[in-house]
Amino acid sequence: MKISTKGRYGLTIMIELAKQYGQGPIPLRQIAAENDLSEAYLEQLVSPLRNSGLVKSVRGAYGGYMLSKPPHLISAADVIRVLEGPIQPVEGIENEAPPQRQLWMGIRDAVKNVLDTTSLEDLASYKEQDSDDGYMFYI
Amino acid sequence: MKISTKGRYGLTIMIELAKQYGQGPIPLRQIAAENDLSEAYLEQLVSPLRNSGLVKSVRGAYGGYMLSKPPHLISAADVIRVLEGPIQPVEGIENEAPPQRQLWMGIRDAVKNVLDTTSLEDLASYKEQDSDDGYMFYI
DNA sequence: ATATTTCCTTCCATTCTACTCGGGAATGCT
DNA sequence: AGCATTCCCGAGTAGAATGGAAGGAAATAT
Numbered sequence: 001m002k003i004s005t006k007g008r009y010g011l012t013i014m015i016e017l018a019k020q021y022g023q024g025p026i027p028l029r030q031i032a033a034e035n036d037l038s039e040a041y042l043e044q045l046v047s048p049l050r051n052s053g054l055v056k057s058v059r060g061a062y063g064g065y066m067l068s069k070p071p072h073l074i075s076a077a078d079v080i081r082v083l084e085g086p087i088q089p090v091e092g093i094e095n096e097a098p099p100q101r102q103l104w105m106g107i108r109d110a111v112k113n114v115l116d117t118t119s120l121e122d123l124a125s126y127k128e129q130d131s132d133d134g135y136m137f138y139i
Numbered sequence: 140m141k142i143s144t145k146g147r148y149g150l151t152i153m154i155e156l157a158k159q160y161g162q163g164p165i166p167l168r169q170i171a172a173e174n175d176l177s178e179a180y181l182e183q184l185v186s187p188l189r190n191s192g193l194v195k196s197v198r199g200a201y202g203g204y205m206l207s208k209p210p211h212l213i214s215a216a217d218v219i220r221v222l223e224g225p226i227q228p229v230e231g232i233e234n235e236a237p238p239q240r241q242l243w244m245g246i247r248d249a250v251k252n253v254l255d256t257t258s259l260e261d262l263a264s265y266k267e268q269d270s271d272d273g274y275m276f277y278i
Numbered sequence: 279a280t281a282t283t284t285c286c287t288t289c290c291a292t293t294c295t296a297c298t299c300g301g302g303a304a305t306g307c308t
Numbered sequence: 309a310g311c312a313t314t315c316c317c318g319a320g321t322a323g324a325a326t327g328g329a330a331g332g333a334a335a336t337a338t
Binding site: 164166167168182185186189196197198199200201202203204 | 280281282283284285286
């Protein structure tokens, strides 16, 4: 029940690109440095993002990556789907017995709903709202 | 973003035990046969379920496993937590930047809500409701 | 005594994860 | 033209997780 670093770092890339949307291509090196991540690894993640059409690239000096659409038109679900595959809590849900099937579909829909209703703009323009203090991380 | 066979098969065990709750100990062999699963593998899964107190065991001939509480008092979340660990879409959520943190917590709460509100009784007494035909499995 | 069943440990093949590395191709700057 | 920068692409790799298999010991009913 995990989203791997593929989805996590991929989302980080997309949020950085969203923050600087409209300011020309952003090199991966910068994103890697700011988030303390491996540039070579990010390279592998951005490749499917480009193939799927979510980002555009410019090669050469002063090149980099940019979103191919405004941040409010790209959802977290779009990014996760490209990097982690279809949103589904189990493989082969159609072969499961009806009770389990109903459960997995419920989970899938709940997750999908959160990811679908969160845009890159939401994530990039995030402002601290009310305090998280006391909120439990593990449940 | 997956629940492995540990959680899935473990839930299958628990649902079978729920169906036959109050009818004495059920051997794993029977559950394995009915669901076409490896008995040796189920053995490994039921061990943590016993250690956590969700099931009780009776050794020897005519022995087996049984729920330690009525099915309506055990949630799917109880089972998944024992076999898959804490319900969390990413590791180390507290180290994530606030925007991502908010997203992961939203997903976690959504999943937790579905699992918490589904009891073994719900799963064991499942009756076909309205048709699933045409419902998409992959989204 | 024997069959059954849980209990416990170890081992194994395969796949996934999270990278690293090396090199090639395009582009801008001087 | 030459050089630095940056994307692009494939291969390799150590470690962990997955999904089991195997063997034997201990308990219990008949």
